[in-house]
Amino acid sequence: MFTPHTDSEREEMLRVIGVRKLDDLFADVPIKLRFPNLELPPAFTEIEARMQMEELAGANETAHDLACFLGAGAYYHYTPAAVDAIIRRGEFLTAYTPYQPEVSQGTLQAVFEFQSLIANLTGMDVSNASHYDGATATAEAAVMAYHHFRGKRTRFILSPSLNPQYREVVKTYMGGYENINLAGENLDPLCQPDDLASLLDDNTALLIVQYPDFFGRIFDFTALIEKAHQFGALVAVAVNPMSLGVLKTPGAMGADIAVGEGQSLGLPLSFGGPYLGFFATKKEYVRKIAGRLVGETADAEGRRGYVLTLTAREQHIRREKATSNICTNQGLMALATTVYMSLLGKHGLKQLANLCYQKAHYAAEQISKLDGYSVVSQRPFFHEFVVKCPKPVDEINWHLLDHDILGGYDLGQDYPSLAGHMLIAVTEMVSKDEIDALCEALEEVNNG
Amino acid sequence: MAEPTIYEISSQDRIGFRFPACDVPETALPEGLIRDELPMPEVSELDVIRHFTNLSRLNYSIDSGYYPLGSCTMKYNPKINEEVARLPGFAFSHPLQPVETVQGNLAMMYELQLWLAEICGMAGVTLQPAAGAQGEYTGVLIIRAYHHSRGDLKRTKMLIPDSAHGTNPATSAMSGFEVVGITTDATGNVDLDALKAVLDDTVAGLMLTNPNTLGLFDQNVEEVIRLVHEAGGLVYGDGANLNALLGIVRPGDLGFDIMHFNLHKTFSTPHGGGGPGSGPVGVAKHLVDFLPFPLVGIIEEGDEETPPLYGFVRPEKTIGRMKSFHGQFGMMVRAYNYISMHGPDGLRDIAESAVLNANYLLARLRNTYNVPFDRICMHEFVMEGHLDDAPDVHALDIAKRLMDYDFHPPTNYFPLIVHEALMIEPTETENKQTLDRFADVLIKIAEEARTNPDLLHTAPHHTPVGRLDEVRAAKELVLCCWLPDKI
Numbered sequence: 001m002f003t004p005h006t007d008s009e010r011e012e013m014l015r016v017i018g019v020r021k022l023d024d025l026f027a028d029v030p031i032k033l034r035f036p037n038l039e040l041p042p043a044f045t046e047i048e049a050r051m052q053m054e055e056l057a058g059a060n061e062t063a064h065d066l067a068c069f070l071g072a073g074a075y076y077h078y079t080p081a082a083v084d085a086i087i088r089r090g091e092f093l094t095a096y097t098p099y100q101p102e103v104s105q106g107t108l109q110a111v112f113e114f115q116s117l118i119a120n121l122t123g124m125d126v127s128n129a130s131h132y133d134g135a136t137a138t139a140e141a142a143v144m145a146y147h148h149f150r151g152k153r154t155r156f157i158l159s160p161s162l163n164p165q166y167r168e169v170v171k172t173y174m175g176g177y178e179n180i181n182l183a184g185e186n187l188d189p190l191c192q193p194d195d196l197a198s199l200l201d202d203n204t205a206l207l208i209v210q211y212p213d214f215f216g217r218i219f220d221f222t223a224l225i226e227k228a229h230q231f232g233a234l235v236a237v238a239v240n241p242m243s244l245g246v247l248k249t250p251g252a253m254g255a256d257i258a259v260g261e262g263q264s265l266g267l268p269l270s271f272g273g274p275y276l277g278f279f280a281t282k283k284e285y286v287r288k289i290a291g292r293l294v295g296e297t298a299d300a301e302g303r304r305g306y307v308l309t310l311t312a313r314e315q316h317i318r319r320e321k322a323t324s325n326i327c328t329n330q331g332l333m334a335l336a337t338t339v340y341m342s343l344l345g346k347h348g349l350k351q352l353a354n355l356c357y358q359k360a361h362y363a364a365e366q367i368s369k370l371d372g373y374s375v376v377s378q379r380p381f382f383h384e385f386v387v388k389c390p391k392p393v394d395e396i397n398w399h400l401l402d403h404d405i406l407g408g409y410d411l412g413q414d415y416p417s418l419a420g421h422m423l424i425a426v427t428e429m430v431s432k433d434e435i436d437a438l439c440e441a442l443e444e445v446n447n448g
Numbered sequence: 449m450a451e452p453t454i455y456e457i458s459s460q461d462r463i464g465f466r467f468p469a470c471d472v473p474e475t476a477l478p479e480g481l482i483r484d485e486l487p488m489p490e491v492s493e494l495d496v497i498r499h500f501t502n503l504s505r506l507n508y509s510i511d512s513g514y515y516p517l518g519s520c521t522m523k524y525n526p527k528i529n530e531e532v533a534r535l536p537g538f539a540f541s542h543p544l545q546p547v548e549t550v551q552g553n554l555a556m557m558y559e560l561q562l563w564l565a566e567i568c569g570m571a572g573v574t575l576q577p578a579a580g581a582q583g584e585y586t587g588v589l590i591i592r593a594y595h596h597s598r599g600d601l602k603r604t605k606m607l608i609p610d611s612a613h614g615t616n617p618a619t620s621a622m623s624g625f626e627v628v629g630i631t632t633d634a635t636g637n638v639d640l641d642a643l644k645a646v647l648d649d650t651v652a653g654l655m656l657t658n659p660n661t662l663g664l665f666d667q668n669v670e671e672v673i674r675l676v677h678e679a680g681g682l683v684y685g686d687g688a689n690l691n692a693l694l695g696i697v698r699p700g701d702l703g704f705d706i707m708h709f710n711l712h713k714t715f716s717t718p719h720g721g722g723g724p725g726s727g728p729v730g731v732a733k734h735l736v737d738f739l740p741f742p743l744v745g746i747i748e749e750g751d752e753e754t755p756p757l758y759g760f761v762r763p764e765k766t767i768g769r770m771k772s773f774h775g776q777f778g779m780m781v782r783a784y785n786y787i788s789m790h791g792p793d794g795l796r797d798i799a800e801s802a803v804l805n806a807n808y809l810l811a812r813l814r815n816t817y818n819v820p821f822d823r824i825c826m827h828e829f830v831m832e833g834h835l836d837d838a839p840d841v842h843a844l845d846i847a848k849r850l851m852d853y854d855f856h857p858p859t860n861y862f863p864l865i866v867h868e869a870l871m872i873e874p875t876e877t878e879n880k881q882t883l884d885r886f887a888d889v890l891i892k893i894a895e896e897a898r899t900n901p902d903l904l905h906t907a908p909h910h911t912p913v914g915r916l917d918e919v920r921a922a923k924e925l926v927l928c929c930w931l932p933d934k935i
Contacts, residue, residue: 310925
């Protein structure tokens with residue numbers, strides 16, 4: 001197994017230490033509490049453990065076995081074999097955070113390339129090394145804005161079409177600060193950018209919008225961002241990076257911060273994690289970013305190399321004056337998306353975004369022809385859209401499951417006014433035939 | 449020769465991956481919402497594989513060598529864990545599927561919650577926090593919510609011993625607490641007099657790392673906890689050092705109210721060059737209602753013929769959601785498999801071997817290096833990387849010189865309470881031959897420090913790059929690849 005000592009080696013080591021038996025090493029532990037009996041199953045061998053895990057995994061139905069139309073923040077995309085081949089290399093997989101740059105250049109350069117790819121994809125100046133996921137990256141944007149205004153601006157406007165889970169996490173993260181006012185929740189969920197503009201005031205620290213939004217819609221936020229800037233507020237755009245294979249960037253719209261969930265860049269669904277938060281911003285805010293940054297430099301002989309930089313911002317140095325406590329982030333997932341973005345490159349990222357867009361529009365077109373269903377999302381939308389259904393969404397989804405289809409997200413769970421509305425996502429993983437099968441099954445429910 | 453960046457090997461119009469042709473009629477992309485340029489690399493699959501393989505070879509890792517990085521628990525990461533996490537049933541399940549279709553995932557998570565609770569003696573566990581620091585944050589928010597729920601708003605102080613983990617102060621500050629430091633006494637325990645002097649009804653809690661960052665089990669831990677409880681505060685246990693306690697003692701039995709786990713330390717999920725981690729949090733009975741949502745629970749009891757139905761539940765006074773979805777699920781799969789392969793005896797063997805290895809190294813090195821708090825240690829120990837008869841040599845020099853002998857250096861300059869600290873955590877998976885080789889090299893380096901200090905000042909000599917100019921990096925702030933003209 002994983003502990004190597006033989007009995008004689010153990011004896012020899014105890015002799016060198018100068019104690020008689022192993023238990024003597026634990027004399028500081030209160031004796032009445034020492035060596036508890038843990039009620040756990042007895043140890044499995046690797047063969048038994050694998051069988052157990054196969055049985056558990058086998059008890060699930062997955063996006064792989066079904067035609068998947070479920071998105072709402074996590075998307076079923078194809079992961080090229082090359083991605084896993086690289087991240088399974090022990091040299092990447094079993095290294096720690098690159099505190100010793102001389103023996104960590106592989107990780108450091110990969111993070112440097114990740115920062116470059118994210119900055120270029122989002123149209124921003126700089127990116128950090130990652131956050132836990134899209135929700136916490138969004139929350140860190142709020143924290144950064146709070147500190148940017150030294151706590152003097154306390155209004156945070158969150159678009160109602162921001163992923164509801166992101167809103168919840170922002171709420172948790174802002175819970176430690178005094179008098180925070182989170183606005184936007186009471187707007188019509190399907191409101192327009194102008195409705196958000198009306199909430200701006202001189203006390204607004206940050207406006208957070210999503211792009212494409214939670215309902216899949218795409219707006220050009222340029223005018224809204226300009227308006228926010230007139231009030232002196234910052235604007236963060238939570239963006240699906242995959243869509244940026246074709247769409248105008250947050251940077252081009254003037255956003256101060258672009259955050260988002262990197263899962264759509266080739267990370268497996270994995271029941272919600274590990275995913276990847278990213279955080280990119282303008283050069284002028286680089287010293288206010290939380291988390292790790294990798295910078296280029298050189299050694300004494302002039303050889304190019306990379307180091308963690310601006311570490312004085314971080315928790316281990318600034319301690320209670322640090323604005324974030326993040327240390328371990330999503331290094332391996334950042335590597336996976338770096339490989340993914342490199343492999344797909346300019347051509348593949350564009351092709352992928354276009355495929356998702358086209359298939360989603362075909363699906364919306366077909367569904368809108370069905371009796372009882374109407375597509376609520378006006379164009380333009382990207383690869384997700386809202387459908388008003390003739391029956392409760394969970395009832396429809398049970399029917400779809402009988403046809404090996406994983407139906408869309410029930411929006412009534414988060415938005416009472418959208419009960420009976422389904423959010424449908426379409427990616428490159430579904431074929432025209434599967435979209436047609438979805439339409440047939442939807443029609444069947446309505447008639448049934 | 450340095451490895452070029454991915455942009456430097458890019459060649460216009462080269463294609464690395466193709467998707468199938470579009471099988472639906474195409475519509476125009478939305479006007480005015482299309483990007484002008486897409487400055488992404490253009491490389492082939494072999495370009496990509498060779499580039500990242502070359503990069504990987506510039507890394508030191510557990511798989512390639514000994515990595516005694518203190519407080520990081522760089523133990524072997526079993527390969528089977530990587531296999532099982534990739535089983536299609538786990539890897540392709542969507543977090544928002546109907547719970548009836550993901551009973552395998554939920555049963556596993558439910559059991560892992562129970563197992564972690566049993567291992568640390570707590571009443572409830574959330575698997576949601578993404579990493580240790582987020583676990584801490586969760587714990588501190590729970591402390592805050594607990595006091596507030598009792599109408600007790602005057603508790604604004606968080607006590608943090610100077611032997612605690614580095615993230616604790618930042619975490620407390622994020623949660624709106626004022627941080628009050630507590631000193632360490634001459635034996636390496638929390639200074640009881642210093643503690644008593646600050647305990648009053650403004651104290652929300654104490655964040656205790658035990659074993660502490662000196663690698664020592666606090667000999668007064670029960671007394672420390674009793675005093676904090678008496679003053680109405682709660683005690684948070686930093687679980688980063690749990691490897692020393694598996695099957696040895698349960699923090700809940702010692703009186704801790706809350707603690708976090710680092711699945712990526714104690715339960716062998718790989719560090720991945722800086723994550724993903726996973727930081728579940730366990731709480732005592734009086735705090736279960738404050739856990740973040742969602743938790744995995746039984747939503748329909750089973751009977752002899754049908755298994756129970758697992759689903760998500762929301763604790764009554766929850767502090768809210770910490771992250772999207774249900775936590776770092778892939779890490780949970782690995783940790784579950786790891787615990788399955790150990791059982792109660794195997795877990796105790798982990799702690800015993802980790803503590804044995806640390807004490808063995810300490811015994812071999814204490815005549816060469818000064819160990820300021822020298823007693824039986826737990827899973828790690830801290831010595832001074834400074835020798836009286838080699839005054840110009842620093843911990844950093846010793847750390848860098850170790851690389852020339854193909855070892856990863858220990859954690860250096862932490863904890864701050866030891867001058868020129870070198871913090872060594874051998875872990876349980878290293879054999880005696882490796883430990884002996886490491887001790888021999890450290891003894892040899894001490895000799896080099898006396899006879900040829902420049903050899904250390906200019907180290908490392910045999911790594912892909914030498915010491916890097918960190919001042920220049922912070923000054924020039926190059927955070928993005930240089931882009932070729934045609935991109």
